[in-house]
Amino acid sequence: MNDMRVETRSQKIIELLSLGESRDRLLAFEVPKDALTWTRFCGSLLLVLLILLFFSGIFMAFYYSPVPGTAYDSVDFALFKIPFGSVVKGIHHYSWNLLLMVMGIHLGRSLILGSYKAPRQMVWVTGVIILFFVPLFIITGDLLPWDQTGYWSTQVRLSIISSVPFIGKSAARFLLGGSLTGVVALTRFYIFHILLLPGFLVLFLAMHFHFIRHRGLSEPLGTDPVFRPRIPFYPNLVNRWLFLFIIVSVVLAIISRHWTPPLGDPADPTDSSYIPKPEWWVLFLNQLVSVFKGGLAVLGSTLIPAGLAGLLIGLPFMDRSPYRHPAGRWKILLSAAILSGFIIGLSIMGYLEHFVLVKH
Amino acid sequence: MITGVPLATYAIFPALKDNPGSWIDFGSVENLELDNFNMLSYEFMVKDGWIILPQRGFVWARADAEKQIKIFSSTCTHLACNVIWQEETQEFICPCHSGRFNAQGMPVAGPPSRPLSVLEHKVTDGNLLVFMKV
Ligand code: HEM
Numbered sequence: 077m078n079d080m081r082v083e084t085r086s087q088k089i090i091e092l093l094s095l096g097e098s099r100d101r102l103l104a105f106e107v108p109k110d111a112l113t114w115t116r117f118c119g120s121l122l123l124v125l126l127i128l129l130f131f132s133g134i135f136m137a138f139y140y141s142p143v144p145g146t147a148y149d150s151v152d153f154a155l156f157k158i159p160f161g162s163v164v165k166g167i168h169h170y171s172w173n174l175l176l177m178v179m180g181i182h183l184g185r186s187l188i189l190g191s192y193k194a195p196r197q198m199v200w201v202t203g204v205i206i207l208f209f210v211p212l213f214i215i216t217g218d219l220l221p222w223d224q225t226g227y228w229s230t231q232v233r234l235s236i237i238s239s240v241p242f243i244g245k246s247a248a249r250f251l252l253g254g255s256l257t258g259v260v261a262l263t264r265f266y267i268f269h270i271l272l273l274p275g276f277l278v279l280f281l282a283m284h285f286h287f288i289r290h291r292g293l294s295e296p297l298g299t300d301p302v303f304r305p306r307i308p309f310y311p312n313l314v315n316r317w318l319f320l321f322i323i324v325s326v327v328l329a330i331i332s333r334h335w336t337p338p339l340g341d342p343a344d345p346t347d348s349s350y351i352p353k354p355e356w357w358v359l360f361l362n363q364l365v366s367v368f369k370g371g372l373a374v375l376g377s378t379l380i381p382a383g384l385a386g387l388l389i390g391l392p393f394m395d396r397s398p399y400r401h402p403a404g405r406w407k408i409l410l411s412a413a414i415l416s417g418f419i420i421g422l423s424i425m426g427y428l429e430h431f432v433l434v435k436h
Numbered sequence: 437m438i439t440g441v442p443l444a445t446y447a448i449f450p451a452l453k454d455n456p457g458s459w460i461d462f463g464s465v466e467n468l469e470l471d472n473f474n475m476l477s478y479e480f481m482v483k484d485g486w487i488i489l490p491q492r493g494f495v496w497a498r499a500d501a502e503k504q505i506k507i508f509s510s511t512c513t514h515l516a517c518n519v520i521w522q523e524e525t526q527e528f529i530c531p532c533h534s535g536r537f538n539a540q541g542m543p544v545a546g547p548p549s550r551p552l553s554v555l556e557h558k559v560t561d562g563n564l565l566v567f568m569k570v
């Protein structure tokens with residue numbers, strides 16, 4: 077009886093909003109049953125983390141004040157004086173760290189199982205573009221709290237950007253809106269971080285899903301593509317997502333409560349003793365930049381990173397064979413493994429140099 | 437064209453203006469310890485968009501017995517960390533990637549390949565003035 081009333085009320089609302097057609101389409105929408113397998117777990121986790129980043133970011137923006145004199149205090153206030161401050165900032169902080177790692181796994185899975193191949197090239201390309209957005213978010217986000225770490229990492233990143241031939245200097249000046257890392261720069265970084273980048277990210281995410289929908293999920297290897305059971309998208313998949321969302325939020329909230337997200341000392345451009353340490357995800361780039369000296373510096377700062385990025389985006393157009401099983405694609409996988417080995421090796425070198433062998 | 441040009445100009449404008457720079461007073465030359473690099477801190481006001489903010493930092497100044505003065509910027513030519521003078525080794529070291537510069541500002545070890553920049557200076561009424569561009 078009660079159920080009936082709810083049913084009719086929601087029916088009325090749907091009617092009022094003329095959403096009947098959309099509802100029918102949603103209920104009829106089916107996805108392959110293998111959408112729920114564990115090898116596809118990373119994609120769902122990424123979606124959850126992104127939503128968490130958006131939510132926590134919007135909440136932090138309630139208090140954040142993008143002016144050098146007050147930015148630090150506003151973050152400090154939101155973190156320590158507001159109930160659940162450490163949870164909100166912590167979810168943002170731990171989510172982006174986790175996001176980057178999970179994206180790496182997501183991409184690796186697609187590489188190993190060959191799901192970037194035709195007809196899914198554009199799924200891969202939009203995915204790689206989304207991956208490249210994350211560093212932009214981190215570069216602009218890091219400066220916002222206006223603490224030592226953020227300020228000095230920004231100086232280092234700006235001088236790497238400036239060292240890119242031809243466009244580097246103008247790009248850095250455009251980012252900063254001048255030559256100072258001050259109020260104009262912070263305002264710009266803020267608007268990039270919370271408006272422009274999220275806008276573009278959502279656009280590419282929509283494209284990613286558009287291509288997945290139209291080109292389908294790749295068939296699990298070694299199964300019969302003709303007999304592929306299907307399940308309804310709603311409620312089966314949507315419920316899984318909601319469940320995952322709740323679990324991840326609770327886990328990250330508990331982590332943030334225990335390990336308060338970092339906020340360094342207020343930025344001090346005169347502090348000569350402060351040594352910026354690169355974050356884990358840039359260690360390899362940092363190392364590339366310091367391995368090549370003098371005239372070869374463009375190699376490390378521009379050509380090699382650009383080349384790697386090009387290889388990554390262009391992969392589905394270079395590897396055109398329809399064959400997907402890893403055993404038959406050892407050349408591609410071996411090259412990928414060697415390149416990843418280099419990146420990991422450089423990261424370890426960077427880690428040793430910056431965190432283990434530091435001398436004062 | 438009609439919308440693009442104005443909008444691009446709007447966004448880029450502040451990046452086009454160069455900061456003119458100015459002479460900063462570092463006090464009496466007599467205060468410099470001779471034959472050694474002195475860390476001189478500065479704080480001066482610069483216009484940053486719509487507000488005027490203090491700009492802080494330091495330079496390395498050395499005066500020898502003949503009152504010959506040399507001023508180095510503290511900015512490492514590799515990736516912009518602040519270099520520190522080590523009296524024992526007579527070198528500037530950069531904490532970030534262990535770059536080293538000798539007392540003439542030339543890079544001697546590590547990633548830096550360009551010498552430390554020398555800042556223009558003058559002595560007026562016994563005071564050391566350095567031309568700073570931010
Ligand atoms: C891929 C998405 C995103 C990434 C990787 C990211 C990354 C970051 C990083 C690295 C910081 C510095 C603080 C820290 O590490 O704890 C930060 C701060 C901030 N972010 Fe994000 N962010 C993302 C999305 C968003 C969105 C969508 C918004 C708002 C709509 C937002 C709003 C903020 C605000 C207001 C701050 C400053 C407050 C503080 O640092 O406590 N972020 N973000």
Ligand code: FES
Pocket residue numbers: 512513514515516517530531532533534535546547548
């Ligand atoms: S910034 Fe000085 S050695 Fe890299």
